[in-house]
Amino acid sequence: MAAASTANVDSRNTCKACALGMGGQKGGRTNELGQFPQICRKSIQANGSDLQAPIPAEVLEQPLAELRRLSGLELEHLGRLNTVLYKSAAASGYRPIPWDEALALMASRFKATAPDRTFFYTSGRSSNEAGFVLQLLARLYGTNNVNNCSYYCHQATSVGLQATVGTGTATVDLEQLTKSDCIFVVGANPASNHPRFVTLLKDCRDRGGQVIVINPAKEPGLVNFSKGVGASEYVQPKIGSDQWLFKGIAKAVVDGSATDRAFIADHTEGFGAFLADLENLDWPDIVVHTGLTEGQVRSLAAVYQKAEHVVFAWGMGITHHLHGAANVEAIANLAMLRGMVGKPAAGLLPLRGHSNIQGMGTIGVKPALANEVLSHLEKAYKVQLPQAKGLDTLACLNAAADGRMDVALMLGGNLFAATPNSAWAQEVLDRIGFKVFLTTTLNLGHVVGMEHSEALILPVCARDEEQQGTTQESMFNFIRLSDGGPVRLDNVRSEVEILCGLGEALLPHSPVSFGLFRDHRRIRQAIAAAFPSLGALEDIDETKREFTVAGRLLTRPQFATPSGKAVFVVRQAPSSPATAEHPFVLASVRSEGQFNSIIYDEADKFRKTETRWCVMMNRQDIEALGLAPGGLVDVASPVGRMEGLTTHEYDVPRGNALAYYPEANVLIGTAHDSRSMTPAFKSTAVSIRPSQRRPIPAAVPPP
Numbered sequence: 001m002a003a004a005s006t007a008n009v010d011s012r013n014t015c016k017a018c019a020l021g022m023g024g025q026k027g028g029r030t031n032e033l034g035q036f037p038q039i040c041r042k043s044i045q046a047n048g049s050d051l052q053a054p055i056p057a058e059v060l061e062q063p064l065a066e067l068r069r070l071s072g073l074e075l076e077h078l079g080r081l082n083t084v085l086y087k088s089a090a091a092s093g094y095r096p097i098p099w100d101e102a103l104a105l106m107a108s109r110f111k112a113t114a115p116d117r118t119f120f121y122t123s124g125r126s127s128n129e130a131g132f133v134l135q136l137l138a139r140l141y142g143t144n145n146v147n148n149c150s151y152y153c154h155q156a157t158s159v160g161l162q163a164t165v166g167t168g169t170a171t172v173d174l175e176q177l178t179k180s181d182c183i184f185v186v187g188a189n190p191a192s193n194h195p196r197f198v199t200l201l202k203d204c205r206d207r208g209g210q211v212i213v214i215n216p217a218k219e220p221g222l223v224n225f226s227k228g229v230g231a232s233e234y235v236q237p238k239i240g241s242d243q244w245l246f247k248g249i250a251k252a253v254v255d256g257s258a259t260d261r262a263f264i265a266d267h268t269e270g271f272g273a274f275l276a277d278l279e280n281l282d283w284p285d286i287v288v289h290t291g292l293t294e295g296q297v298r299s300l301a302a303v304y305q306k307a308e309h310v311v312f313a314w315g316m317g318i319t320h321h322l323h324g325a326a327n328v329e330a331i332a333n334l335a336m337l338r339g340m341v342g343k344p345a346a347g348l349l350p351l352r353g354h355s356n357i358q359g360m361g362t363i364g365v366k367p368a369l370a371n372e373v374l375s376h377l378e379k380a381y382k383v384q385l386p387q388a389k390g391l392d393t394l395a396c397l398n399a400a401a402d403g404r405m406d407v408a409l410m411l412g413g414n415l416f417a418a419t420p421n422s423a424w425a426q427e428v429l430d431r432i433g434f435k436v437f438l439t440t441t442l443n444l445g446h447v448v449g450m451e452h453s454e455a456l457i458l459p460v461c462a463r464d465e466e467q468q469g470t471t472q473e474s475m476f477n478f479i480r481l482s483d484g485g486p487v488r489l490d491n492v493r494s495e496v497e498i499l500c501g502l503g504e505a506l507l508p509h510s511p512v513s514f515g516l517f518r519d520h521r522r523i524r525q526a527i528a529a530a531f532p533s534l535g536a537l538e539d540i541d542e543t544k545r546e547f548t549v550a551g552r553l554l555t556r557p558q559f560a561t562p563s564g565k566a567v568f569v570v571r572q573a574p575s576s577p578a579t580a581e582h583p584f585v586l587a588s589v590r591s592e593g594q595f596n597s598i599i600y601d602e603a604d605k606f607r608k609t610e611t612r613w614c615v616m617m618n619r620q621d622i623e624a625l626g627l628a629p630g631g632l633v634d635v636a637s638p639v640g641r642m643e644g645l646t647t648h649e650y651d652v653p654r655g656n657a658l659a660y661y662p663e664a665n666v667l668i669g670t671a672h673d674s675r676s677m678t679p680a681f682k683s684t685a686v687s688i689r690p691s692q693r694r695p696i697p698a699a700v701p702p703p
Contacts, residue, residue, distance in 0.1 A: 008028075008047045008050075008051065008464060009023075009028045009029055009039060009043055009044070009047055010027065010028040010029060011023075011028050011464055011483065011485055012024060012025055012026075012027060012028065012481075012482065012483040013028060013463055013464040013482040013483060013484070013485070014355055014356070014463065014472040014480040014482045015028075015043050015046075015355055016043065016046040016047065016050070016125065016355055016462070016463055016464075017040070017042035017043050017045075017046045017355060017595060018042060018193060018194045018195075018196075018352075018353060018354070018355065018595075019124070019194075019351075019352040019353060019354060019355055019356075019357060019358060019474050019475035020194050020196055020197055020351075020474065020475060020476075021355065021472075021474025021475070021476065021478055021480065022038040022039075022043075022196070023480065023482070024472075024480030024481055024482060024546055025480070025481050025483075025544050025546055026546075031174065032173075032174055032175075032476075032478050032546065033174060033175060033178070038196060039196075040195035040196050041195065042195060042595055045595065045600045046595065047464075049076065049080075049440075049441060049598075049600075050080065050440060050462040050464070050465075050488075051488070052077075052079040052080045052441075053079050053080065054079055054080050054081070054082035054083070054489060055078045055079040055080065055081055055082070055083070055442065056079070057083070057096070059078055060083055060085060060094060060096065061093070061095075062093060063092045063093040064087075064092060064093050064094075064447050064450060064451070065092065067093075067442075067447040068447050068448060070447075071599065072414075072417065072443060072444050072597065072598070072599040072662070073599040073600070073601070073602060075441070075442045075443055075444065075447075076441055076442075076443065076598055076599060076600065078441070078442055079441070080440060080441060080459075080488075080489055080492075081439060081440060081441055081442060081457065081459040081492075082459055082489040082490065082491045082492060083096050083459060083491060084096060084097055084098065084099055084102045084456070084457070084458055084459065084491070085097070085455075085456070085457040086101075086102065086105070086455070086456055086457075087450060087454060087455045088454055089433070089452055089453055089454045094455075094457065099491075099493070102456050102458060103498070103501050103502070103505065104505070105456065106436050106456055106502060106505075107502055107505035107506050109407055109434045109436075109454075110141065110407055110502070110506050111506060113406050113407045113434075114406075115141050115142030115143035115386070116142070116143055116145070116388065117404060117405055117406045117407065118138075118141075118143055118145060118405070118406065118407040118408065118409075119143070119145035119146070119147070119391060119396040119399075119405060119408050119409075120134055120135070120137075120138040120143075120145065120146045120147075120365075120408075120409045120411070121147055121148065121149075121393065121396070121408065121409070121410045121411065121413065121415060122134060122147075122148045122149070122360050122365050122410075122411040122412060122413065123148070123149050123354060123357070123411065123412035123413030123414075123596075124148070124149060124150075124352075124353060124354025124355060124356045124357025124358075124359075124360060124412075125354055125355065125356065125412045125413070125463075126356065126360070126411050126412050126495055127356065127359075127463070127466075127470035127471060127472060127482075127495070127496070128356065128359045128360075128362070128363045128470070128471045128472065128473065128479075128524075128527065128537075129470050129471065129496050129520050129523040129524065129527075130411060130470075130495040130496050130499060131148075131356075131359065131360045131363050131364070131365045131411075132363045132364065132523055132526065132527050133496055133499045133500060133503070133514070133517055133523060134146070134365065134409075134411055134499055135363070135364040135365045135366075135369075136364075136377070136512065137499060137502065137503045137506075137507070137514070139369075139377075139385045139386060140381075140383065140385070140503075140507055140510055140512060141506060141507060142386055143386060143390070144367050144368065144386050144388060144389065144390025144391075145367065145390050145391045145396055146364075146365055146366060146367060146390055147365070147366060147367055147390070147391070147392050147393045147396065148357065148360040148361065148365045148366065148393075149353075149354070149357060149393070149413055149418060150352075150357050150358075150360070150361055151392045151393040151394065151676075151677055151678060152393060152394075152418050152419070152678065152679060152681075153316055153319065153320075153352070153353055153357070153678070154316070154319055154350055154352055154353070154357075154678075155319075155392075155676040155677060155678050156318075156319035156320075156321075156324030156325040156327070156328055156673050156675070156676035156678045157314075157318075157319055157324075157328050157350040158361070158676070159325040159328070159673075159675050159676040160324075160325040160326070160327070160328025160329045160331075160332065160676075161328060161332065161348065161350075163325070163329060163567065163569055164328075164329050164332035164333070164336070164566060164567050164568075164569055165332055165336075165341055165342075165348065165554065165559050165561070165566050165567075166559040166560030166561040166566075167551075167552060167554070167559075167560060168361070169350070169358060169475075169477055169549075169552055170347070170348065170349045170350060170475055170476055170477060170552070170553075171341055171342075171347035171348045171349075171552070171553060171554040172311055172345075172346070172347035172348070172349055172476070172553065172554075173476045173477065173478065173548060173553055174476050174478070176311075176344060176345045176346075176347070176553070176555070177200060177311055177345075177349065177476075178200065178203065179309060179344070179345035180204060180209065180309045180310065180311045180345050180346065181204070181207075181208070181209040181210070181307050181308055181309045181310070181345075182204075182209055182210045182211075182212065182303065182304065182307035182309070182310040182311070183200075183201060183204050183209070183210075183211050183212070183310070183311050183312075183313060184212045184214065184310065184311070184312045184313065184314075184331075185201065185211065185212070185213045185214070185215075185222065185231075185313050185314075186213075186214045186215075186242070186312065186313070186314040186315075186317070186318055186331065187214065187215065187242065187314050187315050187316065187317020187318040187319075187327075187682075188215070188313065188314055188315025188316070188317060188318075188351050189215065189217075189219045189221065189222065189315070189317075189589070189590075190221075190222075190315075190351060191219060191220070191221020191222055191225075191592070191606060192219075192221060192590060192591065192592040192604075192606060193315065193351070193353070193590055193595075194351055197313075197351065198221060198222075198225050198226070199225075199226075201222075201225055201231075202225040202226050202229050205225070205229050205230075205232065206229065209307075210232040210233065210303050210307060211230075211231045211232055211233075212231065212232065212233040212234075212235075212300060212303060212304075213231040213233070213234045213235075214235055214237065214242070214245065214300075215234075215236060215317065216236050216237060216238060216239045216317075216587070216652055216653055216656055217236070217589070217616070217650065217651065217652050217658060218234065218236060218650075218651035218652075219606065219607075220606050220607070221592075221606045222234070232303070233299065233300060233303055235292055235296055235297075235300065236291075236292075236651070236652070236653055237290040237291060237292055237653075238289070238290060238291040238576065238585070238653050238655070238656060239585045239586075239587050239653075239656045239682065239683055240321055240574065240576060240577065240585060240682075240683040241289045241290040241291070241573075241576075242317075242318060242321075242327050242330065243323065243326060243327060243330045243571065243573040243574065244285070244286050244289040244290050244573045245286070245290050245292065245297065246327075246330040246331060246333065246334050247277070247278060247281055247286070247330065247573060248281075248283075248286040248290065248292075248294075248297040248301075249297060249300050249301045249304065249334060250274075250278055250301075250333060250334050250337055251278045251281055251283075251286075252297060252298045252300075252301030252302075253301050253304065253305060253334075253337055253338065254275065254278055254337075256301065256302075256305055258301075258304075258305040258338065259337050259338060260337070260338050260339030262339075263336070263338075263339030263342075263557065264336070264337070264339075266557070267339075267342060267557040267559070267565055267566060268336055268565050268566045268567065268568060269563055269565045269566075269567055269568070270567050270568035270569065270570070271568050273568070273570050274333060274568035274569075274570055277570045289573065289575070289576070291653050304334075304338065305338070309340075309343075309344070309345035309346045310335070310338070310340045310346050311340075311345075311346060311347055311348075311349055312331050312334070312335055312340070312347075312348050312349065313349040313350075313351055314328070314331060314349075314350060314351065315350075315351045316353075316681070316682065317587070317682055318331070319673075319676070319678055320587075320588075320678065320679070320680060320681040320682035320683070321574075321673065321680050321682060321683045322574065322577075322671060322672070322673055322674075322680045322683065323571070323574050323673060324673040324676055324678050324680075325673055325675040325676045325678075326569075326571040326675075328350075329569040329571060330571070331348065332348060332566075332569075333568050333569065335347070335348060336566050336568060339557075341554055341557075341566065342554045342555070342556055342557030342558065342559065342566065343555065343556070343557070344555045347553075347554055349475070350475065351475065352475040353596055354596060355472055355474075356472040356473060358473045358474070358475055358477070359471070359472055359473030359479075362473055362531070362533075362534070362549065363527055363531065363534070364530075364531075366390075367389065367390025367391060367392055368389070368390060369385075372532075373530050373531060376529065376530045377530055380526075380529065380530070381511045381512050382511055383511055383512075392677045393415075393677070394419075394670060394672060394677055394679060395677065396408070397419060397425070397428050397429070398428075398670075400428040400429070400431045400432050401424070401427070401428040401431065403431065405431070405432050406432065406433045406434065407432065407433065407434045407435075408432050408434075408435045408436070409435075409436050409438075410435065410436070410437045410438070410439075410445070411438050411495060411499075412438060412439060413445070413597075414443040414444060414445040414596075414597045414598075414662075415429065415445050416429055416444055416445035416448050416449050417443065417444050417445060417597040417662040417665070418596075418597055418662070419665065419679075420665050420668040420669060420670050420679045420680075420681060421639050421640065421665065421666070421668060421669055421670050422640065422662075422665045422666040423639075423640060423666065424639070424670065425449065425665070426448050426449045426451075427449075428449075429445075429448075429449025429450075429453075430449045430450065430451050430452055430453050431453070432453060433453055433454060434453065434454045434455070434456075435450075435453065435454070435455045435456075436455070436456040436457075436458065437455065437456070437457045437458065438458050438460045438495055438498060439457060439458070439459070439460065440459070440460060440461075440462055440492075442457075443597070443598070444597075444662075458493070458498055459489070459491060459492045459493070460492055460493060460494065460495050460498065461484075461487060461492050461493065461494050461495070462488075463482055463484070464482070464484060464485045465484060465485055465486065465487045465488060465489075465492070466482070466484030466485075466494055467484055467487070467494065468484060468494075468496075468519070468520040468521075469481055469482060469483055469484060469520055469541060470482050470484065470520065471524070471537065471540070473549065476548070477548050477549040477552040477553065478546065478547070478548050478549075479534070479536070479537070479540075479546055479547050479548070479549060480546050481540055481541075481544060481546055496517065496518065496520060496523070497518060499514075500514040500515065500517050500518050501514075503517075521541050524537040524538065524540060524541070525537075525538050532550070533549045533550040533551050533552070534549065534550075535550070536550075577683055577684070577685040578655065578685050579685055581687060582636075582637060582638070582685035582686050582687045583655065583685075583687065584621075584655055584656065584657050584685070584686050584687065584688050585655060585656050585657070585683055585684070585685060585686075586615075586635070586637075586656075586657045586658065586659055586664070586667065586684045586685075586686045587656070587657075587658055587659075587681070587682035587683065587684075588658075588659055588660065588661035588662075588664040588665065588668060588681050588682060588684075589658045589659070589660060589661060590660070590661055591603075591604035591607070591609070591612065591660055592604050592605050592606045592607070593605070594660075597661075597662050599612070607648070607650065608648075609648050611646055612660045612663055613642075613644070613645055613646065613663065614645055614646040614647070614648045614659070614660070615633060615635055615642075615645045615646075615647055615648065615657050615658070615659050615688065616648045616649075616650035616652065616657060616658040616659070617647055617648070617649070617650060617652065617657050617658075617688070618649075618650070618651075618652050618653065618654045618655075618656070619649045620654055621654055621655070621657075621688075622647045622649060625647075625688065625689070625690055626690060627647060627690060629647055629648060629649040630646060630647060630648075631646075631647050631690065632644050632645065632646060632647070632690070632691040632692075632693055633645050633647055633688050633689060633690055633691050634688070634689050634690075634691040634693070635657075635659065635667060635686050635687070635688050636667070636686060636687050636689075637667040637668070637669070637684050637685065637686045637687075638669065638685075639666075639667065639668070639669045640666035640667045640668075641666070641667070642659070642663070642664070642666060642667060643691055643693050644691050644693030645659070645691070657686070657688065661681065665681075667684055667686060668680070668681055668684050669684070
């Protein structure tokens, strides 16, 4: 399968893994700069999953109780879904049904439900075309409860960047990144999650540049990128102390008279308040909260001061906190301090997850459309779209908890595994009376939260099986065109085809002809008309010209804020969530052997863990419990408990711990950043105590 997967990567389709992006019209292993070969293990794994044989019928006939015994890894390795599945509310499992029956049932359930008691959710695996049809269908139906998985990851980035520089996405492209002389990597582990980004870090070091890693954990893949070349500076602040650190760096830069005074005076506002905040900040407080020395912080500032073209890149170690948006603002403040945004080869770069998650937001899969887009759609189709405020992802589930949500459509993803507080997630998902899933494989979200409710699972084409072209957007704002390819299975359908069928059945008198949208070119033309920044989509089928979304990159100090200037924002830095009862702070992390909630391997080759049922701790903390590494512990939070976890010695600050996502979701509450609604997956107060339980054996994928 590995050879077939590698060959499949060479087709003219966008990579199915992370949002760094490659492929499209230049060829499967080529990036937008024409560099070849571009490939990583994540790409091979994603393609390998799509090349699996169909799940055997006898497996699908198993009751839910049996399927729930399987791990996420085992469900992923069952094979491709090639059967339409239905479960009634009273049934103990799924049964196959014909496509026509499934589509009629889906339409009838939506017709019988008030639109404000429904929601539409997408992952980042789908195309821009499917996302546009979905959000337009939902709004014509009558609801703005349209959202995507970014509300669980980088929505805090969008909020923080909009408040400071007037855009919610990266301000640099790949070419600009390759010209930088200093890259900050903050709260991210690209060695596991964006492997090809590590090559860019090594390239920066090879050309004499600096790479500064800020991460509570000493991640081996960032210590050594390749051939002995690694980060030039690596500091490990305590979990959740990022604002204290960024303010400390800024304070040292000001002390060193290294600010860009002209940029600040001409192109920013709010600097006076920001400077006053720094002057009121005491070094002992910075040291206590971060766990770093004043010398370490000043050393980072010294490196920053010498660089001319600095890019700040960050991951969910920044956004997954109660103050995630403020963390992003603190990074933007630091960039503005030296004029490192609004100039070539410098700027802000959120490391986004799935291959088209950014595209989902761009084409309107979110609770509120921009006013100009909303106005265009209403005029183009002569309709009045709903004005009520739409619900974000977590708010939709809170509504379900309150008995206010009856029907949901999930376009890809694994909402159960993605949601914090697993016991709560299972309960509230089961309260949604009817759920429909569009998916290529089975996951935990199809068998948990399904106990007393009705569900449909519809098998869909993979990206490289589409019979028409589709487009995707990378974290660099680059739009690629995927050609699709031969369908490997005989009973799967295109997401667009399914959504258009629902539109025709649900809204037979709609001014939008969903039948015409079965032609993907018509969808792209509609997108180009509604979104001026995507105008190049209109003729991309003829030109094959891939492009950068207009107006996103900031190579000049022109900002889409009300004043036209970048804005320094002052926030109070938070304290640790640790308490006497729960004295440790735990962050959930992904392993090298997974992609988002998809588990490909039990072991993590970088961290040397053999089981996902483990907790990574400072050796001194393990010994303080009277244990040696490998001993078993119980980890508890105010909302949940994990028993019999294997302790794994890891280089993290004392009082901090790591556990794997999504298993650790059982510990994580639904508390969230009030501005972005992003849950605090990476700052949970827990207790850790010795356990008498025996370890859970590692899951082994079936042959």
